[in-house]
Amino acid sequence: MTTVDTGAPAAEATRAATPGDRPPRRELGVANVFSHGFLLLWGAMTVLPLAWMVLSSLKSNGEIISEPWGLPEALRFDNWSRAWTSAHIGRFFFNSLVVVAGSLSLTMLLGATAAYVFARYEFRGRQVVYYLFVGGMMFPVFLALVPLFFVVRSVGLLGTWPGLILVYTAYSLPFTVFFLTAFFRTLPTSVAEAALIDGCGHFRLFFRVMLPMARPGLISVGIFNFLSHWNQFLLPQVLLPGDGQDRMLAQGLSSLAVSQGYAGDYAQLFAGLTIAVLPVLVVYVAFQRQVQSGLTAGQLK
Amino acid sequence: MRQGRLPLILTFLLPPLALYGIFVLSPYLQAFQISTTDWMGYSAQADPVGMANFRTLLHDGYVWNALKNNAILLAVVPVVTIGLGLFFASMLTMGGRKGRAGVTGVRGTSVYRLVYFFPQVLSVVIIALLWKEIYSPTSGLLNGALRAVGLATPAWLGDPRFAFWCVLAVMVWSNVGFYVVLFGAAMQAIPRDIYEAVLLDGASRTTMLRKITIPLLWDTIQVAWIYLAIAALDGFILVQLMTNGGPNFSSDVIGLRMYDTSFGSENKFGYASAIGVAMFFLTLSVAVLALRTARRDRIEYS
Numbered sequence: 001m002t003t004v005d006t007g008a009p010a011a012e013a014t015r016a017a018t019p020g021d022r023p024p025r026r027e028l029g030v031a032n033v034f035s036h037g038f039l040l041l042w043g044a045m046t047v048l049p050l051a052w053m054v055l056s057s058l059k060s061n062g063e064i065i066s067e068p069w070g071l072p073e074a075l076r077f078d079n080w081s082r083a084w085t086s087a088h089i090g091r092f093f094f095n096s097l098v099v100v101a102g103s104l105s106l107t108m109l110l111g112a113t114a115a116y117v118f119a120r121y122e123f124r125g126r127q128v129v130y131y132l133f134v135g136g137m138m139f140p141v142f143l144a145l146v147p148l149f150f151v152v153r154s155v156g157l158l159g160t161w162p163g164l165i166l167v168y169t170a171y172s173l174p175f176t177v178f179f180l181t182a183f184f185r186t187l188p189t190s191v192a193e194a195a196l197i198d199g200c201g202h203f204r205l206f207f208r209v210m211l212p213m214a215r216p217g218l219i220s221v222g223i224f225n226f227l228s229h230w231n232q233f234l235l236p237q238v239l240l241p242g243d244g245q246d247r248m249l250a251q252g253l254s255s256l257a258v259s260q261g262y263a264g265d266y267a268q269l270f271a272g273l274t275i276a277v278l279p280v281l282v283v284y285v286a287f288q289r290q291v292q293s294g295l296t297a298g299q300l301k
Numbered sequence: 302m303r304q305g306r307l308p309l310i311l312t313f314l315l316p317p318l319a320l321y322g323i324f325v326l327s328p329y330l331q332a333f334q335i336s337t338t339d340w341m342g343y344s345a346q347a348d349p350v351g352m353a354n355f356r357t358l359l360h361d362g363y364v365w366n367a368l369k370n371n372a373i374l375l376a377v378v379p380v381v382t383i384g385l386g387l388f389f390a391s392m393l394t395m396g397g398r399k400g401r402a403g404v405t406g407v408r409g410t411s412v413y414r415l416v417y418f419f420p421q422v423l424s425v426v427i428i429a430l431l432w433k434e435i436y437s438p439t440s441g442l443l444n445g446a447l448r449a450v451g452l453a454t455p456a457w458l459g460d461p462r463f464a465f466w467c468v469l470a471v472m473v474w475s476n477v478g479f480y481v482v483l484f485g486a487a488m489q490a491i492p493r494d495i496y497e498a499v500l501l502d503g504a505s506r507t508t509m510l511r512k513i514t515i516p517l518l519w520d521t522i523q524v525a526w527i528y529l530a531i532a533a534l535d536g537f538i539l540v541q542l543m544t545n546g547g548p549n550f551s552s553d554v555i556g557l558r559m560y561d562t563s564f565g566s567e568n569k570f571g572y573a574s575a576i577g578v579a580m581f582f583l584t585l586s587v588a589v590l591a592l593r594t595a596r597r598d599r600i601e602y603s
Contacts, residue, residue, distance in 0.1 A: 068445030113313035144328035170324035202309040231424030250426040
């Protein structure tokens with residue numbers, strides 16, 4: 001802190017003393033206004049669609065069609081209740097919540113245990129198994145889509161939530177293991193050794209000592225997995241076919257959009273979208289730092 | 302101390318490995334085998350046809366049309382996204398020069414960073430449906446604005462000339478924020494005194510970005526490049542929900558081709574798997590190529 005405080009006036013003094021060395025001073029001011037404008041523009045481009053979505057969800061259908069930029073005359077929250085009940089968005093929301101709760105817990109449990117073994121135990125063929133496992137991260141899901149459909153059908157889990165939970169977990173494991181293995185390796189070995197000498201068993205060591213120590217890593221990868229499971233569309237589309245009441249939120253929204261095309265109930269679609277977006281957005285704003293580092297952490301290293 | 306080691310390894314490793322083997326590894330392997338059959342759907346009848354599917358693939362105009370669109374995505378999306386991401390990130394981390402102490406971000410940096418990241422937490426389905434409404438010819442946000450200033454109001458997604466570019470724009474829109482944050486985090490790691498030294502030497506902002514920031518960020522940019530290239534080869538959900546490949550296949554992508562061939566209008570599982578296998582090698586070679594061409598010496602600060 002002190003170095004910055006003393007350094008700043010010094011730098012200022014150097015600048016003032018040698019104005020001839022820095023000609024682009026004035027041009028910078030113009031550039032600043034210019035690029036600040038760009039920053040604002042992109043900000044508006046991000047916020048405007050979302051604000052428009054929320055506003056439109058409170059308008060009547062007539063208002064939406066005639067005046068896309070107009071404000072709602074009255075706040076019609078009945079659009080929301082219509083989307084929640086008659087379009088079953090509430091139901092789909094709950095379904096997604098249950099499935100993601102299941103798949104996230106399973107992913108974290110299996111991912112952490114596998115990563116721990118890869119990071120802390122020597123055994124023959126460890127490298128091979130590790131790379132085989134983590135290699136799955138490289139390939140897009142839909143290359144395996146056709147056979148996956150038949151694999152899930154042959155184990156009798158097609159169209160069921162457990163099937164979806166297992167598949168979500170299987171496809172999240174490579175990244176989770178990759179990330180957590182690196183994380184477990186950074187933890188000090190001395191604590192584990194001390195615990196083992198004190199007579200702590202290997203299982204207890206993991207659950208009572210190592211897992212709590214890995215908390216920051218678990219949170220990062222947990223946020224990452226939560227969002228990718230919550231936003232999943234392709235897998236439920238294929239593995240939970242049909243138009244039953246047990247579908248996921250993303251599927252419900254896309255079929256709401258299709259039926260909106262026939263019925264012309266724009267307000268209901270916007271209300272459905274808003275209901276789906278707001279909770280995620282609120283959680284994100286509340287935990288901005290964790291979410292951003294959770295999503296970018298895996299890419300940086 | 303060594304006892305209890307093996308039980309732990311087995312109980313910790315076997316369940317994840319089993320799950321991975323059943324649902325990830327075996328489908329990938331089966332895809333190769335299915336791609337050499339003429340399997341037509343839900344019957345068990347599947348005869349080996351050798352490389353016939355791949356020969357059909359070479360002469361399938363629809364596949365080539367979809368591939369052409371993916372190639373455009375591959376050429377445009379990473380460049381534009383990374384360009385915008387670098388520009389905004391550098392503005393946010395060191396755009397402000399009016400301040401007293403050397404290099405800082407512009408005012409309101411944290412707000413910008415919060416807002417720019419919004420699309421990243423939204424599901425692609427929601428992004429697609431929302432933008433479909435924004436592009437709507439009559440009730441859309443875009444044409445509403447164009448009408449207000451008296452400009453022409455195209456049909457956007459309904460117009461074969463524009464539909465594909467509209468989808469491409471949404472792809473860029475939804476990705477930029479993530480890379481602003483990613484590059485921003487990497488830029489924070491660059492020691493400030495490097496910038497301050499260059500600044501004292503009278504370097505302009507563009508020189509600073511070109512000669513200092515980009516070389517020091519090269520590793521991160523390379524990762525971004527690979528991710529965006531893989532995303533550009535996909536694009537399935539956006540296209541399916543916004544245009545369903547239309548009008549008249551003008552916005553078709555290879556992922557949608559494969560989905561339609563297997564679960565959509567047809568059930569040609571053998572042929573769809575052949576498309577998948579071709580995609581697999583394409584993705585792999587793009588990733589390898591991106592790694593190769595982007596290779597440079599790694600710079601570490603110490």
